[in-house]
Amino acid sequence: MTVTVSSNQFVPRDAHKLALLKTRAPTYQLRDLEFVQADGSVSRGVYFSQPKAEATVFYLLGSGVRLDASGAFFLTPFADMNLNVIAFDYRSFGRSDATTAKHGLKEIETDTLVLxxxxxxxxxxxxxxxxxxxxxxxxxxxxxxxxxxxVVLEGTGTDPKTYAQNLTPWFAKPFVSYKLDGDVAQVDNRRSLQNIQFPILIIAGKRDTTTPEATARVLFDELKQSKKSFISVDAGHMDAMLFPETKAAYGAFLSEVTSAK
Structure with missing residues (x-):
């Protein structure tokens, strides 16, 4: 057997690098954003826009996702739907910096309110x-x-414990217990969303093993809001926004938002 070795095996590429948006969405402009938080931490992001866009999305990234490596992947579907996007890397990650060692959920939530x-x-x-x-x-x-x-929740669930359980292989679950530590112990999307009065769309992937469709459905069913909608497509955890059915549901949701105002 002969094994061919080349330098490409040792030099990684970001397949969805932010700069690729120049070719994938030529009518859009990318503007760098920078905001100094109260503790001196610096949140950096982008404003992806064109003048005739129908609306703007304030996009909150998944864990481990950063703008420069994955921006072209998650921003392009919004360009397909004629939507602008504002997104920031979380503190101490990607473009953003932090002046303190604290960078947990509490700090991210505080940053996000101001952003x-x-x-x-x-x-x-x-x-x-x-x-x-x-x-x-x-x-x-x-x-x-x-x-x-x-508000749109994509690849979502009810609480961090359920999220952790979903990541545990079935054969290991009988031997694993979960202890919620610190700020995550208070997190429950059902409680956070119980009194909202504005339209909500939940997007789920049938092949999503990180946040399974069934978990997203539990959250949806417990919402009291009458202006709620649910779309499930044959997607995994990362690619639901690529499906035409999702974009169609998004369009219907935007119409709901318009009629609610």
Whole structure:
């Protein structure tokens, strides 16, 4: 057997690098954003926009996702739907920096409240909050704190314990117990969203093993809001926004947002 070795095996590429948006969405412009938090930490992000966009999305990233490596992947579907996007890397990750060692959920939620207010000041018209995976928990907390135009939760669930259980192989579950530590012990999307008065869309993937469709459905069924919608597509955890059915549901959701105002 002969094994061919080349330098490409040792030099990784970011397949969805942010710079690729110049070719994938030629009518859009990328503007760098920088915001100094109260503790001196610096949140950095982008404003992905074109003048004739229908609305703007305030996008909250999943865990481990950063703008420069994956921006072209998660921003392009919004360009397909004629939507602007504002997104920031979380503190101490990607473009963003932190002046303190603390960078847990509490700090991220505090940062996000201020960043949302900043984004609201930049945008005329509708501003939709969209949280993916971990970002869906941050989005739910924001929805509890602010009167939003609408909120989208993609690859979401009910609480961190259920999230952790989903990541544990079935054969190991009888031998594993879970202890919720610190700020995550208080997190529950059902509680955060119980009193919201604005439209909500939940997006689930039938092949999603990280946040399974069934978990997202439990959250949806317990929402009291009448202006709620649910879409499930044959996707995994990361690619639901690529499906035409999802984009169609998003369009219907935007119509709901318009009629609610």
């Amino acid at each position: 949302y207010d900043y984004a609201r000041g930049l945008v005329q018209g509708r501003l939709i909050v969209h949280g993916h995976s971990f970002g869906s928990f941050v989005a739910a907390n924001l929805a509890e704190q602010r009167p939003l135009d609408g």
